[in-house]
Amino acid sequence: EIVMTQSPATLSVSPGERATLSCRASQSVSSNLAWYQQKPGQAPRLLIYGASTRATGIPARFSGSGSGTEFTLTISSLQSEDFAVYYCQQYNNWLIFTFGPGTKVDIK
Amino acid sequence: QLQLQESGSGLVKPSQTLSLTCAVSGGSISSGGYSWSWIRQPPGKGLEWIGYIYHSGSTYYNPSLKSRVTISVDRSKNQFSLKLSSVTAADTAVYYCARQRNWFDPWGQGTLVTVSS
Numbered sequence: 001e002i003v004m005t006q007s008p009a010t011l012s013v014s015p016g017e018r019a020t021l022s023c024r025a026s027q028s029v030s031s032n033l034a035w036y037q038q039k040p041g042q043a044p045r046l047l048i049y050g051a052s053t054r055a056t057g058i059p060a061r062f063s064g065s066g067s068g069t070e071f072t073l074t075i076s077s078l079q080s081e082d083f084a085v086y087y088c089q090q091y092n093n094w095l096i097f098t099f100g101p102g103t104k105v106d107i108k
Numbered sequence: 109q110l111q112l113q114e115s116g117s118g119l120v121k122p123s124q125t126l127s128l129t130c131a132v133s134g135g136s137i138s139s140g141g142y143s144w145s146w147i148r149q150p151p152g153k154g155l156e157w158i159g160y161i162y163h164s165g166s167t168y169y170n171p172s173l174k175s176r177v178t179i180s181v182d183r184s185k186n187q188f189s190l191k192l193s194s195v196t197a198a199d200t201a202v203y204y205c206a207r208q209r210n211w212f213d214p215w216g217q218g219t220l221v222t223v224s225s
Contacts, residue, residue, distance in 0.1 A: 001171075034211035043204055044155065046213035055213060087155055091210035096170055099155040 002026055002093050004100035006086075012108040013078050021103045023071040023088035032092035035064055035073045038102075039084045047086075048073065077106075083107055110135040111206050120199075120223050130205030130207040130216055135216035137186045138163055143208040146179060146190045148201040150157070156201075160208050161188055195223045 003026040013019045023033065031051040036044035046055040048064035051071060061076040075082055088100040116145070137144060145160035152223035159169035161179045169177045178191040192199060200223045206212040 032210065043215035044212070045215070046211055049211040049213075061201050089113075089155075089211065094210075095168065097157040099157070101154045 002029060002090050002098055004030060004088055004090055004098050004105045006088060006100035008103060010074055010104045010106060011027070011099070012106055014108045015080060016077050017108075019075040019078055019082075019105055021073040021086055023066075023073070023100050024070045025090055025092075028068045029065045029090040029092035032090060033064075033066070033071050034089045034091065035062075036087045036089065037082075037084045038087065041064075050103075078105070110207060110214055111169045112207065112214060114203060114205050114216045114219040116219060116221070118219065118221060118225070120195050122196055122222060122223055123194055125225075126190070126195050126199065126214050126221055127220075128203055128205075128219065129187050130184070130189070131134075131187045132207075133186070136187060138183055141209065144179075144188045144208050145208040145212060147204045147206060147212065148199075149204070150198075150201045152219060158190065158192075158203075197223050199223050203214065 003022045007022045012019045033051045035048040038044040047058050047062050052064045063074045065072050085102045087102045111133045113131045120126045143162050146158040149155050159179050161167045167179050175191045181188040187197040202218040202220050204215050204218045206215040
């Protein structure tokens with residue numbers, strides 16, 4: 001099983017600032033990585049797939065980068081609606097899909 | 109626009125079987141290139157993939173749950189289902205269904221299932 005880790009667990013950011021979230025895989029997943037945003041009481045929403053491709057309707061302030069074992073989600077200028085929990089997910093191993101534990105982005 | 113909606117019992121007794129259905133609207137569950145998945149999230153915790161069913165009917169399950177999980181599809185009703193047997197309190201979670209193309213999109217709104225006597 002590929003284990004996903006995320007850091008930091010919590011990120012406190014002021015509106016308008018840049019947020020950088022990290023995701024690490026226990027072994028290479030190539031570019032087979034997705035990012036999701038989850039707000040309280042809601043289902044996760046796909047933001048990024050293929051490590052760097054924005055899903056339909058996702059604002060350009062969200063960007064993803066990385067390959068292999070190290071990945072980054074960057075929110076260039078945080079808006080009020082961006083405060084949420086963010087999860088990464090690998091799909092390199094089709095026998096078991098795994099998620100990271102999440103990073104909570106809250107208001108500083 | 110594709111939409112998914114979970115339904116089923118919100119309270120299950122320990123040792124019994126959890127049963128949920130995901131109704132798909134705005135598209136056909138028989139569309140090639142996609143699988144249909146179940147994912148769960150215990151209260152206050154992270155996401156765990158349970159398993160998926162291909163449009164062909166083939167299934168793949170999380171090894172940690174494999175002995176207790178069955179996912180099936182009803183093409184006539186455009187829906188797919190989850191059964192999880194021998195449940196314990198550890199199976200209490202919000203259960204989501206989702207369309208899968210390696211990544212999961214879209215998701216249903218989720219349904220809370222509580223295991224309690």
